Amino acid sequence: MATYRIAPSILSADFARLGEEVRNVIHAGADWIHFDVMDNHYVPNLTFGPMVCQALRKHAARADGTPVPIDVHLMVQPVDSLAQAFAKAGADLVSFHPEASAHVDRTLQLIRAEGCQAGLVFNPATPLDVLEWVIDKVDLVLIMSVNPGFGGQSFIDSALRKTEQARKLIDASGRDIRLEVDGGIKVDNIRRVADAGADTFVAGSAIFGQPNYKAVIDAMRAQLAG
Ligand code: DX5
Ligand code: ZN
Secondary structure, eight states, X not given: OOOOEEEEBGXXXXXXXXXXXHHHHHHTTOSSEEEEEEBSSSSSOBOXXXXXXXXXXXXXXXXXXXXXXXXXXXXXXXXXXHHHHHHXXXXXXXXXXXXXXXXXXXXXXXXXXXXXXXXXXXXXXXXXXXXXXXXXXXXXXEEESSOTTOSSOOOOTHHHHHHHHHHHHHHHHTSXXXXXXXXXXXXXXXXXXXXXXXXXXXXXXXXXXXXXXXXXXXXXXXXXXX
């Protein structure tokens, strides 16, 4: 059985208290911290850069000091220089959209050369085609179930079919690749996303929009266990 991971997106956290929010959501049971980087060019919104990642690095740890992975989702174009900057700023995983890189294979190599795990992100209207050619260099596949740029949007159902397809490709590769889904995930649909083959779940507004983060994460885990 899959080891499920819940990755709260701090896009919906209180930006005036980010360190505290990261600590609180880890205390509430987060497995990864999902860090949405938007550049007002590839997507119509602007968030935070490598300096904020570096500042949060020391907050992303469990009470016993074990570091919690920072999962950087780059919605930027071009990709390469920022991917390297986030690796140096303490990211554990760095994912990017293939449309945003002129040379996808090279960008994957560059991220791994920095010691990070590398991920490819697929928008709702983007086919998985490129995956076939670079799957040996990918550690994470991220399926977007909303159009990137904003939190709080509704889940796009075609992402389920794409997740099933990605699961087949990953299993056929025999490689240890995580399958993450991002956008519109809530307690009431997380089970369907898992049934489609996902093992890692990004949730922003569903968690940070509620006063009790632990109650939401516990309810998500109960759905996954059921
Ligand atoms: C959207 C981001 C998501 C976003 C998800 O561009 O990639 O990670 O934070 O937010 P919710 O869970 O609110 O859809
Ligand atoms: Zn994201």
